[in-house]
Amino acid sequence: MAGLNKPANGQLRGQTKTGGQQSELLSNVQHPSAHKRTSIPQSSGGIKFGDDWKKCLELPPKDTRVKTSDVTSTKGNEFEDYCLKRELLMGIFEMGWEKPSPVQEESIPIALSGRDILARAKNGTGKSGAYLIPLLERIDLKKDHIQVHVVIATPGRILDLIKKGVAKVDKTQMLVMDEADKLLSQDFVVLIENIISFMPKDRQILLYSATFPISVQKFMSKHMQKPYEINLMEELTLKGITQYYAYVTERQKVHCLNTLFSRLQINQSIIFCNSTQRVELLAKKITQLGYSCFYIHAKMMQEYRNRVFHDFRNGLCRNLVCTDLFTRGIDIQAVNVVINFDFPKNAETYLHRIGRSGRFGHLGLAINLITSDDRYNLKNIEDQLVTDIKPIPSSIDKSLYVAEFHSVDAEDGGEEKA
Structure with missing residues (x-):
């Protein structure tokens, strides 16, 4: 150089x-992040019961690009079918998400019920929304403790924060692992199991990945309670x-x-x-x-x-x-x-x-x-x-x-x- x-x-x-x-x-x-967002009144504010709240939304330009069956082969459900909070629905629509994808249809109602999930779906088919929507729905804003451990860090750093008492997870009811094949590989699985040991016994675990090696199966049998299995991988690519x-x-x-x-x-x-x-x-x-x-x-x-x-x-x-x-x-x-x-x-x-x-x-x-x-x-x-x-x-x-x-x-x- x-x-x-x-x-x-x-x-x-x-x-x-x-x-x-x-x-x-x-x-x-068109870039989603370029869309200017404005403050929308919450359900407790300017929008009253019976109002057409969708008229207040600041929606991004409609995406008219062709989509493949990876995301269009749905059961026809709507986000409103899941009885979500008004403000969460508003955020979903303002992101430009119009209807749930197949992995979201399968995952959201099961995750809301509190059951463990093992979901296998392709990259780019809506896995993040499949766990973020029930995660946000289940958070109680009145409780001042970590309810879903949403921390951006390596597993080692999270474990360090837990041991130092900075991140208290003894009341955390929900653990989500996206890219679970990587997190449960030989490099990280011991750290993940150590993190789980600090959590309540009745916590909910959601695993999402495009590939599930043997290490994931071992973890599932050891730490998950009759997980609901979702497999939308007829083919890998x-x-x-x-x-x-x-x-x-x-x-x-x-x-x-x-x-x-x-x-x-x-x-x-x-x-x-x-x-x-x-x-x-x-x-x-x-x-x-x-x-x-x-x-x-x-x-x-x-x-x-x-x-x-x-x-x-x-x-x-x-x-x-x-x-x-x-x-x-x-x-x-x-x-x-x-x-x-x-x-x-x-x-x-x-x-x-x-x-x-x-x-x-x-x-x-x-x-x-x-x-x-x-x-x-x-x-x-x-x-x-x-x-x-x-x-x-x-x-x-x-x-x-x-x-x-x-x-x-x-x-x-x-x-x-x-």
């Missing part, structure tokens, strides 16, 4: 290149994501990436590398090619990572280069292209990476740059995920990944060759 005058915050900026489809303005992309590979040498990768930038219609893209050093080097190359680019990795200070994420989410830059730090729990709906500049080593990582596009049933494109060293991993991942990663065509049909094209469902999408 000698001679690179790079900012510490991961925000490398080149002149916005006008070649190909990258010249389209990001202002055309998202239906709306079209997957291609380009066979290249290591030296051809940057040229191939430049070609993709000039030919694809990218709203926003996330580009994955396998090391922090390669992230920074690639971000520099992309900037030198004339494209705006941010980067993010685990060795950056947290405040800089937060700023990069916030600015990228708000559409200040079209491309983000990152490591696998960015594969879980990240929901940026404007991302329609994921590029594996470095191909991952295992199926789990691949699944979480490509799941950054095609969020909540929308369409997305995953392109993998494959060298001769990657060909065995490619075959193994295809076999494990029971998916087909096709050779990249000379021209990719925009209806497979661009929002303004409307198709019935993306699962059988076609391709257009020059």
